[in-house]
Amino acid sequence: MRCLCAFSLLLLASTTNANWVEDVVGHVGGMFHSYEEPPYSVDARHAGYEERTYPAKKWVCSKEESDDGTQIMEHLFWRLFRYIDGENVQVPVTTEFTALREMNSFKMCFFIPEKFQNNPPTPTNAKIAVTLRPEITVFTRTVGGYMTTASDWLSEAASLSELVEADGIKVSLVHMFWVGYDAPLKFWNRRNEVWFPKV
Template identity: 50%
Template sequence: MHFRYICPSLGTPLLEEQETPSKTQSLCPLFVGMFDVCTCWSYRQGEGPFPSWSSWDVRNFLSRKQEEATASNVVEHEGYEERTYPARKWVCTSDTGDSEDENGRDRAMFKRLYKYIRGNNNMHKRLAMAAPVTTEVATGDATNTYEMCFYLGEDHQASPPAPNDQLVTIQDRPQITVFTRTVGGYMRDDEDWLTEAARLAQILEAGGETFSLDSMYWVGYDAPFKFWHRRNEVWLLKN
């Protein structure tokens, strides 16, 4: 027997079928706007297609405030902010590609990092999901390079567990100063992020700022099942 996962908000099925999980107490269709796909979560940990948000994940997210990377200095301007983030540790993975394979690329990177915080590390330790999730994008002649990172909370900054997956690394990100602004809704694909980057660049140019477009960060703060008051940002590095 197979179960086809349906996304009510889109009215379209996920292009994947799975066997109905055994001993499942409940399956709930859930739209994952980050990757423009559908998924479900159940009361049994690890069931459903990626990402497997268990009921523990959902309750944990809804019952507490996520720890967040904080800027050490913020300067507000008309329509944008200048922020300095201190050096911190992040867990990261990278991939290459273009817009033709963006959904598979993002899902693969997110899955590696999500497995790390769910215990795929040398201590078999579960880490709380912190915010934000950043994707650094560096453009190339033929392909772009994408590096997705999860912020590691303060409890794990000194000595985070080592990843078991060779494609996942702990990165010591140096202090950076960025220009950004916050926009809502779902960023569904590369085009949405690049459109926001172009709008931010226009605002910065009008403000007389100097910045780099050689690389940028696409930054998300919210779980996919948060539908309102979402927070998305493009970070452009200050020259």
């Protein structure tokens, strides 16, 4: 079926306006690859994880509180996607998770690529802000597959925290970052990370 759809798209493309075809191919192609990621240095490698430092950089962010992490992440993603889609920018996504007493706080951010760092487009949505994140050092590891729910991320956080704390390093399970690097239609060698800020 997928082959038939792809063939139909190519057949349709051969009979339509070239500009429209370029737009469709650009958007579809963007769903299959990875994006520009923020620069970092690896400060130390440990058994099963590493310590990294990310320099201060600009991100575009949106924040909400919710008791349903999966639903709010989707809502935040599409809000931010409308911002980057207007500028044709494709970027990795971080979600800053903070557990609160009654509701959890979710702050989703898209990295602003280097070519836009000095002058990022101004958001038109009042719930979106360009933010200069300060330098941060984190403990992390890369895992594959799809991380689609808050429970997926929290499960990985629990596994990573065991590794880090086995080395005598304390991490917080109430404040962390969930990072996805890949387009939705990249099926193999996917990259997901939980970041625990170094205290």
